[in-house]
Amino acid sequence: MDRGIQAVRPALVHLCLFSLLLNLLSFATVIYTMQVFDRVLSTRSINTLISLTVLLLLACAATALLSACRDSALRRMGIALDREVAGDLYDLVYAETLETRRLDTMHAFRDLETVRQFTASQAIAPLFDLPWIPIYVVVAFSLHVWLGLAMMAAIVVVLVLALLNEFLNRANLDRASQHAAQSQRLLDTASREAEVLHVMAMVPGFRVQWLAAHGQALGWQLAAAHLSKAIATVLKFWQQFTSFGLVALSAYLAIQGQVSGGVMFAVMFIGGACIGVVQSASSQWPVFLRARQSYGRLQALFRAAESVGPRMALPRPEGRVDVEGLAVTAPGTPHFILSQVSFSLPAGTVTAVVGPSGAGKSTLVRCLIGIWAPSLGAVRLDGSELQHWEADALGQHLGYLPQSVELLSGTIAQNIARFGPVDDAAVLAAAQLAGVHEVIQQLPRGYDTDVGEGGSALSGGQRQRIGLARAIYGDPALVVLDEPNSNLDAVGEAALAQALEVLKGRGTTCVLITHKANVLTLADYILVLKDGTVSRFGTRDEVLTPQPTPSEPKADRPAPMLRPSLAQTS
Numbered sequence: 168m169d170r171g172i173q174a175v176r177p178a179l180v181h182l183c184l185f186s187l188l189l190n191l192l193s194f195a196t197v198i199y200t201m202q203v204f205d206r207v208l209s210t211r212s213i214n215t216l217i218s219l220t221v222l223l224l225l226a227c228a229a230t231a232l233l234s235a236c237r238d239s240a241l242r243r244m245g246i247a248l249d250r251e252v253a254g255d256l257y258d259l260v261y262a263e264t265l266e267t268r269r270l271d272t273m274h275a276f277r278d279l280e281t282v283r284q285f286t287a288s289q290a291i292a293p294l295f296d297l298p299w300i301p302i303y304v305v306v307a308f309s310l311h312v313w314l315g316l317a318m319m320a321a322i323v324v325v326l327v328l329a330l331l332n333e334f335l336n337r338a339n340l341d342r343a344s345q346h347a348a349q350s351q352r353l354l355d356t357a358s359r360e361a362e363v364l365h366v367m368a369m370v371p372g373f374r375v376q377w378l379a380a381h382g383q384a385l386g387w388q389l390a391a392a393h394l395s396k397a398i399a400t401v402l403k404f405w406q407q408f409t410s411f412g413l414v415a416l417s418a419y420l421a422i423q424g425q426v427s428g429g430v431m432f433a434v435m436f437i438g439g440a441c442i443g444v445v446q447s448a449s450s451q452w453p454v455f456l457r458a459r460q461s462y463g464r465l466q467a468l469f470r471a472a473e474s475v476g477p478r479m480a481l482p483r484p485e486g487r488v489d490v491e492g493l494a495v496t497a498p499g500t501p502h503f504i505l506s507q508v509s510f511s512l513p514a515g516t517v518t519a520v521v522g523p524s525g526a527g528k529s530t531l532v533r534c535l536i537g538i539w540a541p542s543l544g545a546v547r548l549d550g551s552e553l554q555h556w557e558a559d560a561l562g563q564h565l566g567y568l569p570q571s572v573e574l575l576s577g578t579i580a581q582n583i584a585r586f587g588p589v590d591d592a593a594v595l596a597a598a599q600l601a602g603v604h605e606v607i608q609q610l611p612r613g614y615d616t617d618v619g620e621g622g623s624a625l626s627g628g629q630r631q632r633i634g635l636a637r638a639i640y641g642d643p644a645l646v647v648l649d650e651p652n653s654n655l656d657a658v659g660e661a662a663l664a665q666a667l668e669v670l671k672g673r674g675t676t677c678v679l680i681t682h683k684a685n686v687l688t689l690a691d692y693i694l695v696l697k698d699g700t701v702s703r704f705g706t707r708d709e710v711l712t713p714q715p716t717p718s719e720p721k722a723d724r725p726a727p728m729l730r731p732s733l734a735q736t737s
């Protein structure tokens with residue numbers, strides 16, 4: 168973020184300079200009017216009038232030029248800031264989404280948008296004019312003390328009205344944005360689940376919900392707009408009244424012989440300019456506060472990331488996995504999904520994770536590949552905790568096939584190559600190993616077929632098999648498959664079994680979740696999860712051997728890879 172500020176610093180300096188010159192030039196009209204009234208009319212000098220008018224014309228031209236330059240500096244400032252921080256912010260938001268398991272981390276981009284719009288908009292300009300208000304007041308005081316006091320009173324009234332607007336409207340605007348966000352969420356869901364809504368006649372009910380949220384948002388927006396407009400009308404009246412009130416006061420003072428006649432015109436300009444600055448600055452104040460809040464949040468995000476610091480590069484792992492006293496909580500709750508999970512998997516083995524629905528199998532595999540960080544305990548790959556790895560470096564050594572396979576918009580080759588540089592030979596090898604090469608060749612454009620949004624142009628089975636090819640692309644050390652055969656036919660299942668054999672032969676560690684008994688024949692180890700803890704763990708034969716009933720004597724033989732904490736749970 169500091170880099171972003173550094174990038175816009177030259178533009179900020181230009182902005183200050185332009186504001187200084189523009190405000191100085193605004194006095195040209197005042198001086199011109201006073202000179203014409205007090206000097207030209209009394210001396211009747213046409214030459215002086217022409218000279219003064221030419222000077223004023225030059226001042227007006229300079230004002231127009233400087234305004235255009237200031238607008239251009241503003242636009243460049245917003246873009247420069249965005250360019251400097253957008254890439255880093257993308258990485259940060261992505262990491263935060265994984266860490267906090269929240270999907271609403273996109274607020275960081277809304278914050279960047281708010282800051283960019285603020286810096287690039289006209290909203291920032293009046294803030295640079297604010298330091299000139301005391302100068303206007305001093306000029307008014309120098310003309311006459313009563314004029315100075317009247318000017319100050321006018322400023323106070325404008326500030327009170329602006330604060331009133333902000334105070335009374337804050338609740339309205341908050342409610343409007345809450346309902347607008349809800350209405351947007353409903354729209355997103357409706358477009359994502361259009362088929363389900365249509366088939367099961369859920370559209371009318373959903374429509375009612377959306378209309379209610381949309382209507383509430385509009386209602387609160389309207390209330391806020393009415394109030395703002397009412398206060399703006401009062402402000403407009405007050406601005407006009409101030410200009411003419413100051414003229415009336417200076418005319419009275421001129422009649423009393425306390426000021427010259429030209430002061431009437433001068434004070435009209437100064438009053439108008441001063442109230443104009445106060446009014447536009449105060450109307451932009453909430454925008455400024457929002458931008459400042461957004462900037463603060465962004466800065467906190469960047470600072471937190473800096474405190475993590477760079478991580479050491481670790482060598483390519485062999486694939487040994489150690490899970491030690493692992494416990495994981497559900498997002499935003501103190502409820503543990505997994506607790507006291509401990510086991511070790513030697514490199515180059517296949518482990519099947521089984522257990523009833525909701526036992527925590529998917530949660531466990533998410534921890535195994537570092538998507539979710541442990542709340543307690545540790546998950547180690549070749550002895551190093553996953554959190555000690557640089558995320559991108561670790562990703563090269565991991566393969567993951569999630570339960571619901573989401574392919575990304577792009578070609579099949581790009582998806583298999585994980586959107587990195589497409590290595591044709593490696594893509595082909597991964598596809599052949601996953602047994603999907605023939606399937607891909609049947610598609611209209613082969614490996615160059617566009618998979619559509621989320622892979623929608625492919626069947627569930629095709630997506631799953633391409634997802635498997637993506638998981639094993641680049642020869643990772645650890646491959647984690649969450650129900651890899653849930654959408655597969657007999658041919659697909661045979662291909663999966665063959666792929667697992669080959670991976671095992673290569674020394675790749677494989678962990679797969681399954682509900683199908685036939686897959687267990689491929690496994691070296693079986694881990695049974697129940698209610699978030701390890702119910703059983705051991706070699707396939709050990710786990711598949713029926714446990715002795717309580718009346719039978721207990722086998723006095725711990726599983727070879729069992730850890731002490733696991734021995735208590737199994």
Ligand SMILES: Nc1ncnc2c1ncn2[C@@H]1O[C@H](COP(=O)(O)OP(=O)(O)OP(=O)(O)O)[C@@H](O)[C@H]1O
Pocket residue numbers: 268497498504522523524525526527528529530531
């Ligand atoms: N993001 C989440 N927020 C809150 N609770 C969650 C979240 N993800 C999972 N859980 C809870 O954790 C528990 C285990 O879920 P998990 O998906 O790991 O089970 P599973 O064994 O893989 O089930 P299945 O076989 O049905 O896929 C469930 O009770 C689930 O409600």
